Amino acid sequence: MIIWREALSVGVDLIDTEHQELIRKLNDFMEACTKQSGKDKILETLSFLKSYTVEHFSDEESLMQEVEYPDYPVHKQIHDGFVNKVEELERSVLEKGPSVLSTIKLNRLLVDWLINHITKTDVHIGEYIKNREAAS
Numbered sequence: 001m002i003i004w005r006e007a008l009s010v011g012v013d014l015i016d017t018e019h020q021e022l023i024r025k026l027n028d029f030m031e032a033c034t035k036q037s038g039k040d041k042i043l044e045t046l047s048f049l050k051s052y053t054v055e056h057f058s059d060e061e062s063l064m065q066e067v068e069y070p071d072y073p074v075h076k077q078i079h080d081g082f083v084n085k086v087e088e089l090e091r092s093v094l095e096k097g098p099s100v101l102s103t104i105k106l107n108r109l110l111v112d113w114l115i116n117h118i119t120k121t122d123v124h125i126g127e128y129i130k131n132r133e134a135a136s
Ligand SMILES: [Fe+2]
Pocket: 060, 075, 079, 117, 121, 122
């Protein structure tokens, strides 16, 4: 279970709220996995992610463009990579049915995204905005 903490804060309310929603979903999914019902929950989680990531990434990307964030192209590429992985996993689950391996893959993807991407990539947007405001 991932608990929201200050280290996960980007410092932009909208983005933090959306990340909290994603963490809630990941926790729901992890809980289902511990109750051996991850396979039942995987398609629902994937379809939530497909629509929610479009909204969330486009909010983050608009913010980056608005503040003329220099690392925008690289960050956008990472987002596109996540979207592709979610779509790929959904396709495979639809074709072959849910499996233990697919639930492990989704868990890994979500943890990588929510922990690594937020703490190593998203937080820099907040830092950039803070420095920009301090300089103006
Ligand atoms: Fe991001």
